[in-house]
Amino acid sequence: MTLYLKYRPQKLEELDSETVRESLKRIVVSGKPPHAFLFAGPKGTGKTSAARIIAKILNCERLASSKKTDSSIEPCGKCDQCLSISQDSNLDVIEMDAASHRGIDDVRALRDAVKLAPAKARNKVYIIDEVHMLTTEAANALLKTLEEPPSHVYFILATTNPEKLIETIRSRVTLISFKKATRDEIVRSLRRVVKGEKIKIEEDTLGLIAKAAAGSFRDAVKTLEQLLSEKRNLSPEVVGEFLFQRKAFEADSFLALLAKKETKKALQELDAAVTSGVLVSNILMAMLERLRGGLLALSGIGEEKIEGFERKEIISLIKLFGKAGKDIASSPIEELPLEVAIVEWCEGTIGRLQSVRLNLNSPLAPGETNSVHSRSRAHDTLDSREQDLARTKSSASRRQTDASSRNLKEVSEEVWRKILATVKPINTSIEALLRAARPVSYDGNTLTLGVFYKFHKERLEDFHHRRILEEVVGRIMGSTIKVICILTSPPAKIETTSKEIPKEEVVLTEGGDEDIIKVAKEIFGN
Structure with missing residues (x-):
C-alpha cells in the first residue's frame, strides 16, 4: 500500500x-x-478522504445513539x-x-437505486468524483434527486472544476471549498507519515518537499515515498537538488x-542547469516565483526583495518569461524561448529600452550619448526621494527643451537628426535602417516614414x-x-551648394558603413 493511502486521514481532526x-x-x-455536499478544489487536497470521513x-454504530458534541463527533474506526x-x-x-459514468442512462440507474433501502448501514452515501464530467442531460436528470432525496440518502459530489457544473446543481448543494494547501499544512501531513514510518528527517527537508508539492498533500507524500x-x-542539500530547487538552479x-x-x-547558467537535468518548466517556475516575491515585496507584502531591479523592470521580466512559458x-x-527571452532582456529591445528610459527624459549634451548606460546605473543608486527629485528636474528640463518641438505639423531635418541621434545608443541597427528612410508626413498623431x-x-x-522607434519619437515630439512605414523611391542625387546642405549632415553618415555592416552581421550572421 502506498504511503498516501496508508496514512490517509480517518477522522476530522486528521484533515490537514x-x-x-x-x-x-x-x-x-x-x-x-x-x-448534498459539493467538495470543490484542486487535486490532492483531500476531497475524497473528507467524503469517506x-x-x-x-x-x-457508536455515533448512532450518542449526542453530537465537539468531543464525540469523530467516527470510532472500529465498528463494522x-x-x-x-x-x-x-x-x-x-x-x-463521473468521467466513466457520465451519461443519462447512468444517472437514471442511480435514481432507481437510491429508492432502495440500505443493505446494512443506516444511510446510503453516494460519492461522485469529477462530477463536472457529467453530460448536461445527465446533470439535469440528477437535479430532482439532489433537491428531494430520500431521507436515508446523502450525496457528496467532488470536482476540480466547479465552474463547469450547471448553476442549478450548484444551487442545490452545500459547497465546501478545498484550497491549495499551505506549506505548514503539508508539513503537518508529512509529519504524520514520518512519525508512522519512524523516519529521521530535518524540518528544512520537509519544508522543501512541501514547497515542491505546489499545494497538494498527495504530491508531497508521493515525493517523500x-x-x-x-x-x-x-x-x-540532497533533497533540494533532487527537487531542482537549490543546487542545480539558483534563481x-x-x-x-x-x-x-x-x-x-x-x-x-541556463545551459548548465538544463544539462544537469533540471526541467525548463521548473526553471521558469522558479524564476516567476522569485520575481513574484520581489514584486510583492516592493508593494509591502513579504520580504523577498530582489537587488538591482525596479518595479517596472520586474514587471517587464514577468511578462517576458510568461510569454516564454507559453511558447515552450x-x-x-x-x-x-527562455534563451530568446534572456537575449532580449540583456541585449535586445527590452533591456536597452528599460535601461535608458529615464535618460531620455533629460537633454543630452554633445558627446554624452555614449555614457547612457553609466548614467542609468548611477540613477539606480539613488534612494526613492532622490529619484522623485531627479524625475521632477528632468521633467522640467524636458518641457523647456522640447517646447519648440511639441505639436509640430512636420518633422524638420533638425528633428529628424535628433531622432537618429537619440535612437542610436539604444539600438544601432534601427539607426542604420532609418538612414534609408525619410519622414513623409506627420499629423500630430502619426508619423509616416518613406523607406x-x-x-x-x-x-x-x-x-x-517599431516599439523603440515610437518610444523615442514620442519622447521627442512630446506626445x-x-x-507607419511605406515604400518610396530613393531620392535622386542632385548637385547642391554647400548652403543647401548643412554641415551637420556629415554627422549622420559618419561611421555609416561600419554601422550598416554591423546590422548585416546581426541579421545574416558572420
Whole structure:
C-alpha cells in the first residue's frame, strides 16, 4: 500500500486543511447535515478522504445513539461500518467516477437505486468524483434527486472544476471549498507519515518537499515515498537538488546576471542547469516565483526583495518569461524561448529600452550619448526621494527643451537628426535602417516614414524595432506617436551648394558603413 493511502486521514481532526476541518466540524455538531455536499478544489487536497470521513460519521454504530458534541463527533474506526468503509467494501457507500459514468442512462440507474433501502448501514452515501464530467442531460436528470432525496440518502459530489457544473446543481448543494494547501499544512501531513514510518528527517527537508508539492498533500507524500524508495540521503542539500530547487538552479544568482545584463554568463547558467537535468518548466517556475516575491515585496507584502531591479523592470521580466512559458509547448527546442527571452532582456529591445528610459527624459549634451548606460546605473543608486527629485528636474528640463518641438505639423531635418541621434545608443541597427528612410508626413498623431528598400521596411516594422522607434519619437515630439512605414523611391542625387546642405549632415553618415555592416552581421550572421 502506498504511503498516501496508508496514512490517509480517518477522522476530522486528521484533515490537514484547517478551513475544511473546521467547516465540517461545525456541520456535524449541528446534527443536521445537508443531504448534498459539493467538495470543490484542486487535486490532492483531500476531497475524497473528507467524503469517506463524512460517510463514516453518517453510519458509525457508536455515533448512532450518542449526542453530537465537539468531543464525540469523530467516527470510532472500529465498528463494522467504519472498517468496511476504510476497506472499500461497504455496500451502502458507493463511489462513482463521473468521467466513466457520465451519461443519462447512468444517472437514471442511480435514481432507481437510491429508492432502495440500505443493505446494512443506516444511510446510503453516494460519492461522485469529477462530477463536472457529467453530460448536461445527465446533470439535469440528477437535479430532482439532489433537491428531494430520500431521507436515508446523502450525496457528496467532488470536482476540480466547479465552474463547469450547471448553476442549478450548484444551487442545490452545500459547497465546501478545498484550497491549495499551505506549506505548514503539508508539513503537518508529512509529519504524520514520518512519525508512522519512524523516519529521521530535518524540518528544512520537509519544508522543501512541501514547497515542491505546489499545494497538494498527495504530491508531497508521493515525493517523500520516492525519496525513501530510492534510498536517497534526506538532507536538505540532497533533497533540494533532487527537487531542482537549490543546487542545480539558483534563481537569485541567475537574476543577478540578468540585472548586470551579462548575456553570456546567463545563457551558460541556463545551459548548465538544463544539462544537469533540471526541467525548463521548473526553471521558469522558479524564476516567476522569485520575481513574484520581489514584486510583492516592493508593494509591502513579504520580504523577498530582489537587488538591482525596479518595479517596472520586474514587471517587464514577468511578462517576458510568461510569454516564454507559453511558447515552450510549441518550440522544437524546449529551452529556446527562455534563451530568446534572456537575449532580449540583456541585449535586445527590452533591456536597452528599460535601461535608458529615464535618460531620455533629460537633454543630452554633445558627446554624452555614449555614457547612457553609466548614467542609468548611477540613477539606480539613488534612494526613492532622490529619484522623485531627479524625475521632477528632468521633467522640467524636458518641457523647456522640447517646447519648440511639441505639436509640430512636420518633422524638420533638425528633428529628424535628433531622432537618429537619440535612437542610436539604444539600438544601432534601427539607426542604420532609418538612414534609408525619410519622414513623409506627420499629423500630430502619426508619423509616416518613406523607406527606400523593402528589406529595411520589413525590419523597421518588426514589433520590437517599431516599439523603440515610437518610444523615442514620442519622447521627442512630446506626445504618443504611431509610426507607419511605406515604400518610396530613393531620392535622386542632385548637385547642391554647400548652403543647401548643412554641415551637420556629415554627422549622420559618419561611421555609416561600419554601422550598416554591423546590422548585416546581426541579421545574416558572420
